[in-house]
Amino acid sequence: MANPLLQVDTLTKSFGDRLLFQDISFGISEGDKIGLIANNGSGKTTLLNILAGKEPYDEGRIVFRNSIRVAYLEQDPVFNPDQTVLEACFNHQNEIVTAIARYEEALASDTQEGLQDAFTQMDLLKAWDYEQRIKQILGKLNIHRLSQKMGELSGGQIKRIALANVLISEPDLILLDEPTNHLDLNMVEWLEDYLSRSAISLLMVTHDRYFLDRVCSKIWELDSSGLYTYEGNYSYFLEKREERISARNAETERAKNLLRKELEWMRRQPQARATKAKSRIDAFYKLEDKARAQKQEDNLRLAAKGLYIGNKIFEARHVTKHFGDLCITKDFSYVFSRYEKMGIVGNNGTGKSTFIKMLLGEMEPDSGDFDIGETVRFGYYSQDGLEFDNQAKVIDVVKDIAEVIDLGDGTRLTASQFLQHFLFAPDKQHNYVYKLSGGEKRRLYLCTVLIKNPNFLVLDEPTNDLDIVTLSILEDYLAQFKGCVIVISHDRYFMDKVTDHLLVFDGKGVITNYPGNYTQYREWKSQEDQKQVESVKPRTSDPHTFKPASPLKNKLTFKEKKELEQLEKEIGLFEKEKGLIEENLSSGTLPSDKLIEASTRYSDLLTLIDDKTFRWMELSERL
Template sequence: MAISYLQVDQLTKSFGDLILFSNLSFGIAEGQRIGLLAKNGTGKTTLLNILTGKESYDSGSVVFRRDLRVAYLEQDPQYPGDITVLDACFLSGTDVTNVIAEYEKAMELGDHSNLDDILQRMDLLKAWDYEQRAKQILSQLKIRNYDQKISELSGGQLKRVALANVLITEPELIILDEPTNHLDLDMTEWLEEYLQRSRLSLLMVTHDRYFLDRVCSEIIEIDQKQLFQYKGNYSYYLEKRQERVSGQNAEIDRANNLLRKELEWMRKQPRARGTKAKSRIDAYYDLEKKAEKERDLGNVQLQMKGSYIGNKIFEAKHIYKSFGDLKILEDFNYVFARYEKMGIVGNNGTGKSTFIKMLIGDALPDKGEFDVGETVNFGYYSQDGLQFDDQMKVLDVVQNIAEVIDLGNGNRLTASQFLQHFLFPPEKQHNFVYKLSGGEKRRLYLCTVLIKNPNFLVLDEPTNDLDIMTLNILEEYLQSFKGCVIVVSHDRYFMDKVVDHLLAFSGNAQIKDFPGNYTLYREWKEVQELIAKEAAQAEKGKEIKEEKPKIEAPKKEEKKKVSYKDKREFEELDALIPKLEAEKVKLENELSDSNLSPDALLAKSNRISELITEIEEKTLRWIELSELI
């Protein structure tokens, strides 16, 4: 039986009249990898803060196994700005960092009264090599300037330092709140592989559905203040959740049918009622509650008309942009097509956000120009978000932009109806902005962009802090959007569903225009990496072939007689090896064709792998025979 790490029983939390969740019970055992799902504003981060002791709760219990090593990655980690990256790794407040602090204090004060106990704990916790482990993990996360000040780090770098802090301590259970936010694609995939390989137990909140599907083996969902558990990954959860929701909807339909009959009966009854009638009246009110139960599932179809957009969208003409020695664009040219849906991917610092800021006019290129069509009306969703007046009501924020939205074909939505489509029920619309969670504020910001009815949407990291239900609505909206879209995102699942081709920024002004979604691009990139690796191996094999064999002169009596068969094989190899190498070069050139299908890419890559093995074998045999002839 698996060892229990954490047990939560009958946990309830509220803020005033708002009940976030009630009587939640669940456990985490050794080896479990649990994903926690819920809409923004329903208490995901609050629950994690309760589990880690950062927030109180109304009732219930939270019990960890004694001496369990637990680490927590916050959604927005905070460190003093004046300390270094390496110093930040000693601020985690774990048993290891605490005993190191005790040791350093004892050495500084010359107080050796408790030194034996401190040294024993240092040995037990392997604290002596903590700094080396810190540097190793930081290096894997591409943080190599250990003396850099925290205040100088980007959001992505800060998240990686916090992630290193979690992993260095070698915890048994880790709690992760949006671990992929602000991480670029390479780092997200590194973390995904790290967690898949490790034996860590984890509880995680994330909107990254590929990450969730590949890392977690169990899903917990908080819905309607209740908790539902699914023993499987995200794909399994989707299937079983749909079964549950369909069952609930069928129950509500049955309740409505029964309610109609009961309503007729209630109207026929005289004022005086007997005991049997009273029980039936009570049953009626129970049915009424069941029938009125609202299912806010987010499965909303919202098709906006979109303002007219002409044939000319924009043309990038000989664009140059750099920051010192860092090149972003160099003689970049592009003609954007009508109704195009482009994704922009690449590591942090390669210039993705700078590119779209130049496009919408928030930044200027060093040389060249963006020629934008006259009918283009940009809707820009930035990483920084919108600074709201916290004392305004949610509905007022949207109504200040538009009272009514034209959907086309005579259909119109009020601001309130539009907000409901994006999971703001009427009672939430009359809340003040300061009462919203971080994810709800991002969702409100998204509404303020979309309600202006733009015909060209430019979305810079729109998925950060949005829950999966909101992402589903946004994806559906973008798929049917009658206009142009550019999306900068590290969310692979989102990109696969929304865009039809990519601009991949590799740094130093290297940009690849790829005709496909992110998964196809990733497959193509893996093939290119394999080709480069195999080319390096082939070059090494070629050097072996070209190197003059160093053979000791054999003794006369040991010299073997060369057979006709050996001579014939040597001549055949001498002719065959150049042909194999020529075939490999030809295939490598063909693989650079971006129009190849994934099947063709894979077939050619497999053949290259076979050729490299064959060339190496034939070359070694050629060398053996050359020593005899």
């Protein structure tokens, strides 16, 4: 049985009269990888904040195992804007950074008091190569300018640095709130592989369903103030959740039938209410609550017609755009078809959002142009489009745009009805905007775009901060949308369901038109990469045919072979010296001056071994 890391009993949390969860109990053990799912505003982030000690709770008990290391990736991390990227990583408080600080403090003091203990702790936490690990993880997350000030970075870059801090510290348990937000598709796949291979336990909130499916072995669902657990991945969760809801609805129907009989009994004796059996009256009110508890599935079909759109949509004609040395597009031409649903993919910084802004006329290309059809009416959902009056009511925000939306089949929905389709219940519609969670504000922003009834939707990262239920509704809406769609998203599941072909940006001005969804593209790309690798491998000659061997371009020179032999000897000697120093330092018999000398030499050896090993690997690959 796995060792427990955390046990939570009868946890309750509310905000005023709004109950988030009540009497929920759960445990997390070593090796658990858990995905937490709920509608926006149900308390996912609040629960993570409570476990991280950043928010109080009303009732219950939370017990962590002694000496456990916990790291938390917040949805909106905050850093000192005056720090550099590297300083932000070293100033991020965790056990390893604290150990490094203690070691450096003891080393710099006159008496070297506590140096032996500090050294032992550094060794125990594997803190000697911490800076190298920082650089490796930041590189994987496409953060390379380590001297750049934090105040100069975008929100996405800050989130990636916070993620790097979490991963570098190698905790026993990590809490992740939307870890894939602001990561491009290659980074998401790298993180997916890293977490699935790692022994770290985790509890995470994410809307990325492929990520959930491939990383998590358990799913927890917050629903109706309770917590439901599913021992399987996201696909298993979908199947079992449907069974749970069906059973719950069947139970509710039975309760409704029984309630009708009880109502008749209550009404027959109004004058004798005081003498009725108290237990039966109490049971009646409990039954009434159960009868009202039927789960309404909110993924109702919306098939908005959109305004009429002609045959001419838009044509990109020899479009070129640069930002300094970065080439976004180079002589790009494309004719967009009627009812086309296109996905745009590429690493961060390759110009996807810039392309969209040129299409919408918000930015001018260096040369070339976009010819837009006269009937095209854009609806644009941008990454930074959340600009609401926080003192306005939700219903008024939508009504200010349109009172009704035409679904195209003779059906018209009022603003209130439209909001209900996107999970804003009538009582929620009269809340002020400032009371909404981040995900709920995103959902409201989506409603303000769709209710304008455009015929060409342009969605730039629409999946960020939206819950899975809302994404399912949006996917159904787009599948039946009678118009054109362009989507930029790192959510592979969403892209697969919504788009029928891709534009792939490589960051060097080349844009590839791929006829298929994202999964098909990745399979094709993997095959092409494999062919590329195989094409540069030396081919074995036919045993029956004499062919003179052709020299390899990168074959080692005589001098490099000698260098490789010397490196092997040097690395062996350095490793042996390192082992001897470790034994002396652990003995506790060295005087203070020798202890300082040995510690300094030990740090130098680690650097030398890293440098020599890197060069050895570089040369070995060319043998």
